[in-house]
Amino acid sequence: MAEEKPAQPSAEPEASKPKSNLMKNLLVFGLPAFFVQLLIVYALTAKFIVPVTVAQALKSAPAHSKADGKHDATEEGEEESSHEDGEVKEEFVFTVRDLIINPAGTNGQRYLLTTIGFNVSSEEGMKELEKKEMALRDMLNSVLTSKEMKDLIDVSKREVLRQEILASTKDIITHGKVKSIYFSKYIVQ
Numbered sequence: 001m002a003e004e005k006p007a008q009p010s011a012e013p014e015a016s017k018p019k020s021n022l023m024k025n026l027l028v029f030g031l032p033a034f035f036v037q038l039l040i041v042y043a044l045t046a047k048f049i050v051p052v053t054v055a056q057a058l059k060s061a062p063a064h065s066k067a068d069g070k071h072d073a074t075e076e077g078e079e080e081s082s083h084e085d086g087e088v089k090e091e092f093v094f095t096v097r098d099l100i101i102n103p104a105g106t107n108g109q110r111y112l113l114t115t116i117g118f119n120v121s122s123e124e125g126m127k128e129l130e131k132k133e134m135a136l137r138d139m140l141n142s143v144l145t146s147k148e149m150k151d152l153i154d155v156s157k158r159e160v161l162r163q164e165i166l167a168s169t170k171d172i173i174t175h176g177k178v179k180s181i182y183f184s185k186y187i188v189q
Helices: 004-060 123-131 132-145 149-153 153-167
Strands: 080-082 088-090 092-100 112-120 178-188
Touching: 088 112, 092 123, 092 132, 092 178, 112 132, 123 132, 132 153, 149 153, 149 178, 153 178
Parallel strands: none
Antiparallel strands: 080 088, 092 112, 112 178
16 A cells, blocks of 8 residues: 555656646647637738728718719719709819828827818819819818817817818819818827
8 A cells, every 4th residue: 555655646747747748739839820820810801801891881982982072962862952942052072081180299199180071162163172182282281280189189179170271271262162161081099
C-alpha cells in the first residue's frame, strides 16, 4: 500500500501535461487561424456584400442624387407644391455633396462632413449654380470654417447657419433666388 501512494502523485503531472499542450496548441495554432478567418470574412463582406447594399440604398435614395441635381416629381411626392390657383410648380434643388470642413479652433483635429441642398426658384438659377459650383463650395468653406465646434454642434444654431449661408448665396446667384437650404448630411467628428 505504501507503493500506491507514490504512484498517484506521479499520475497527476502526466494528466496536466496534455492540458498544458492543448492550451499551447490552441494559442499557437487556433488563435492565428481565427484571425485569418476573421480577415477573410471582413474582406468578403467589404468586397461583395457592402457594395450591393450601397447600390440598393442609392436606388432607393431621393431623386436629388441625379447628375443634373433636379428632383424628379414622380419619384417623390414632396417635389411639387400646389399654389392657390391649383397650378403645380416644380422645385429645383442643387446639391453640394460631401463637403469636409475643419472648424475654427480645432487645429485639424475635428471635422464636419456635410451635404447641403439649395432649393432654387428657377431652372436658370439651377443652371447658374451648376456653373458656379466651385464658387459655391468656396463660399460654404468660408462660412463653415469660421464657425467654432460649439456652434456647429448646437442644433439650435442650425437655423442661424442656414440663414447665413442663404445670405451668402445672394452674391453668387443672379438668376432666380435660393429659397431654402437643406442639410441632408451633417456629421461632426
